[in-house]
Amino acid sequence: MDNRPIGIFDSGVGGISIWKEIRSKLPLEDTLYLADSRNAPYGEKTSREILDLSVKNTEWLLNKGCKLIVVACNTATTNAIDHLRAHYPVPFIGIEPAIKPAALGSATGKVGVLATRGTLSSKLFHSTSRNHASHIEILEQEGRGLVELIEQGKALSGETKNLIRKYLQPMLAAGIDHLVLGCTHYPHLIPLLKEELPEGIRIIDCGEAVARQTFRILEKHGLLSAEKEETTHQFYSNANHELLSHFLQGESGDIRIAYLDF
Template sequence: MSDSPVGIFDSGVGGTSVWREIHKLLPYENTVYLADSKNAPYGEKSEHEILQLSIKNTEVLLRKGCKLIVVACNTATTNAIGYLRQNYDVPFVGIEPAIKPAALQSRSKIVGVLATKGTLASSLFHSTSGNHARGITVIEREGTGLVPLIEQGKVDSKEIKELLEGYIRPMLEKGIDYLVLGCTHYPYLIPLLKDMLPGTVQIIDSGEAVARQTKSILGEKGTLRTTRSSGHHEFYSNGDLKVLEGFVRNDGLHYSVEKGDF
């Protein structure tokens, strides 16, 4: 079981930002990553559609023998992880916007959240926000259009810069001092965001916390890989392989990128 891979799925290439954090913390673990780019973005879909896609991805990863599944998609976590945990025996690690640390550290008591429509509309997001952001003004913005551009590899494009500026400017005018990234695609926009944000605004994403939780659960279950050799990483996409390859390319990595029918 310890040599079995950690499974990770997302609505596309964005979850590779979470995969990077997991690999950095757990370099010996084998992984299998599913980029469901054909169905991206999840944030525009209904709760039922998101649940069905999450079930499909989970069952693909279980067929590949995964010992733990990371739902590396905020929208899928907030809409489907409760069902997945109730209906499958494998442990799940989810991801949701890091409102709690932002709320605890904010001095202005004004926090911005950039996320998808599906995440912001979910009951889990609202309960998390309600529990951890009392006394905090939370300014929510849907990042409409960002995921499709990232899925096309247009991370540094004029279109994406214009969209970001439109979403960020109103938050800055309201006085945010923390910006929470509520989609795993968005960490790839951090270089652009740093150019737009004053030094007084901190950016928070959840990737590192997910990696720590993954390590903690594997340790509790006794399923951490004991072999001290670099893990092997299988990446599958039902979209453009060149885009996925561009996000994971690493000369020192034992990996493969393949077309998947899922």
């Protein structure tokens, strides 16, 4: 048993969608979440910049005593996780678009992927598509501007809705029957996506699968937490910690939110 916290980092509040799944599946675990909102979006940065930020975030979480780190950012995963696994002693859980289940479930043979430029241009994304979706058509769409709007607290605004409508139009015209969300920020847009998508189009994100994998790796390495009366969940942001409070409304337990000059 190991009562140290699970570390989670993302380029802002997007990874809160992952955190919620982890908390649901692993109710005995403490967590420590780092929102690097000051540097969002990672998808617009170079591979070198993304790697440097991922290393910085990882070392901060390790200094806080985290036993496992979830890279709750598709772009950071695709650009940095191999390096992190090779250079640090704790297990890492990465995020990648859930192309495989979409490809397996598609009846039309056409799947849409909404993601950042950093994810869509990565080697990992293309190898995943080649290995699991070579028999179907993948329609890629960069969600330019969406992360910025979410980080500004405008996830459900009219401006965001207009962008979503613009990005979905070519995929809908092509006849997709699955929409893969390739950025952990994008589950915050699901209410708007459901308004724009016809019935029968399934939205897929990776949160539940990530939580299951986190449990498996903790169990494999003997790192699961012992039972305790209450868990502690610490959240740090280097830009807008009020936005964290908004996305964590209604969450019970010992929730601590703080600004970090990082």
